[in-house]
Amino acid sequence: MKVYDLIIIGGGPAAMSAAVYAARRKLKTALIAKQLGGQMNEGYVIENYLGPYGTPGPALAKKFIWHLNIFKKELEIKEGEKVQQISGCDSSVKIVETDREEYKTKTVIIATGKSEKKLDIPGAKEFEGKGITYCATCDAPMFSGKIVAVVGAGDSGIDTVHQLLSYTSKIYWLNKYAEIKGENKTLGEEMLNNGKVQYLPNCVPSEIKGEKFVKSLIYTNVQNNQKSEVEVEGIFVEIGSTSKVDFINGCLKTSEWGEIEINHQTGATSVPGIFAAGDVADTKYKQISIAVGQGAIAALSAADYLKTLNKK
Amino acid sequence: MIKVYSTPTCPYCVTLKNFLKEKGIDFEDLDVALDAHARDEMVEKSGQMGVPVSDIDGEIVIGFDRDKICQLLKLEC
Numbered sequence: 395m396k397v398y399d400l401i402i403i404g405g406g407p408a409a410m411s412a413a414v415y416a417a418r419r420k421l422k423t424a425l426i427a428k429q430l431g432g433q434m435n436e437g438y439v440i441e442n443y444l445g446p447y448g449t450p451g452p453a454l455a456k457k458f459i460w461h462l463n464i465f466k467k468e469l470e471i472k473e474g475e476k477v478q479q480i481s482g483c484d485s486s487v488k489i490v491e492t493d494r495e496e497y498k499t500k501t502v503i504i505a506t507g508k509s510e511k512k513l514d515i516p517g518a519k520e521f522e523g524k525g526i527t528y529c530a531t532c533d534a535p536m537f538s539g540k541i542v543a544v545v546g547a548g549d550s551g552i553d554t555v556h557q558l559l560s561y562t563s564k565i566y567w568l569n570k571y572a573e574i575k576g577e578n579k580t581l582g583e584e585m586l587n588n589g590k591v592q593y594l595p596n597c598v599p600s601e602i603k604g605e606k607f608v609k610s611l612i613y614t615n616v617q618n619n620q621k622s623e624v625e626v627e628g629i630f631v632e633i634g635s636t637s638k639v640d641f642i643n644g645c646l647k648t649s650e651w652g653e654i655e656i657n658h659q660t661g662a663t664s665v666p667g668i669f670a671a672g673d674v675a676d677t678k679y680k681q682i683s684i685a686v687g688q689g690a691i692a693a694l695s696a697a698d699y700l701k702t703l704n705k706k
Numbered sequence: 707m708i709k710v711y712s713t714p715t716c717p718y719c720v721t722l723k724n725f726l727k728e729k730g731i732d733f734e735d736l737d738v739a740l741d742a743h744a745r746d747e748m749v750e751k752s753g754q755m756g757v758p759v760s761d762i763d764g765e766i767v768i769g770f771d772r773d774k775i776c777q778l779l780k781l782e783c
């Protein structure tokens with residue numbers, strides 16, 4: 395079986411950046427991604443990535459994919475494949491198993507990003523897709539003219555309220571904390587003056603009720619424990635995320651938040667030959683520019699590591 | 707007869723439609739962001755509100771479920 399120099403797992407900005415650097419270093423590389431673009435596909439308008447100011451997330455993703463494809467000859471791009479396991483952590487050749495094939499490789503870059511945390515309250519499972527949604531970019535238009543709730547007031551929560559303003563008639567905006575947090579805090583605070591928004595600080599959802607679809611949300615004010623019920627047809631949840639690392643089988647060190655611990659100078663993980671980059675790693679800030687930078691660092695470090703392997 | 711209910715911005719809708727185009731499958735593209743009738747029809751047929759939804763000769767597929775779509779269309783995937 396062919397042995398790759400490098401297998402990059404992921405298709406977001408971290409993985410695509412790593413792939414461009416690996417191709418230019420002429421490493422025998424495959425990039426395996428469930429879907430190219432990653433979370434950029436979900437972003438509304440990106441205003442803090444230098445260069446293409448104000449580009450919608452999916453359009454920025456397209457630009458990245460176009461750039462990646464310039465190196466199509468030097469890379470194997472396997473989209474639509476999901477990595478299920480990495481083994482051989484203590485050997486110099488690692489095995490990456492996907493839902494379709496098995497690959498052997500000398501180095502691995504994990505850039506699988508993160509995914510949204512789900513609500514864990516009565517009714518949350520039952521009404522998922524029946525009013526509860528975790529993707530405003532996908533489902534916002536389904537709630538045209540309706541009353542909805544948004545749970546969470548970090549960057550994704552802010553982005554969600556921003557998108558919903560052009561569709562819905564009223565938004566109850568629940569925040570576990572008193573203040574809005576995140577990079578786009580200013581936009582968040584501006585939206586509090588919008589007549590459609592009713593801000594509910596220090597409030598958390600406690601139960602979702604309905605029949606076929608969501609009809610109401612019961613929430614609790616964490617300061618006085620008082621419960622209230624509001625009629626809503628949609629609930630958009632943005633309460634943070636967890637790293638996508640279910641396939642590493644405990645062979646790498648992770649932080650208490652489940653993020654892969656890396657050396658921030660090199661992207662190296664606790665296992666020689668395995669690197670990580672972007673949102674999946676224990677980086678404090680989760681942003682496109684940071685993912686792109688870390689992807690580059692990981693690929694250059696993998697190239698250096700391969701040189702030391704070849705010397706042995 | 708194949709119908710795809712989608713919104714222009716949803717990533718899995720784009721992936722699904724590109725996939726069908728790549729396989730040379732003709733389908734009717736219904737934008738539920740604009741078309742309220744299609745939106746109600748989709749909710750009625752699928753019993754839920756998430757996009758994309760495909761109606762493949764009366765069989766309803768929720769999301770981009772590649773295996774199920776391939777099976778219904780008798781495609782080699």
Ligand SMILES: Cc1cc2nc3c(=O)[nH]c(=O)nc-3n(C[C@H](O)[C@H](O)[C@H](O)COP(=O)(O)OP(=O)(O)OC[C@H]3O[C@@H](n4cnc5c(N)ncnc54)[C@H](O)[C@@H]3O)c2cc1C
Nearest residue numbers: 404405406407408428429432433477507672673680681682
């Ligand atoms: C709504 C929203 C708005 C945002 N707005 C901004 C913004 O304005 N500016 C900004 O800088 N950042 C923004 N971000 C954050 C930014 O998108 C992320 O920080 C960035 O995409 C992280 O890149 P990544 O490559 O680490 O991971 P991701 O983008 O999460 O990509 C992960 C990739 O891994 C693939 N994958 C996962 N598991 C597997 C597996 N087992 N096998 C194969 N492939 C797998 C996925 O398909 C995906 O391609 C936003 C995020 C969201 C959700």
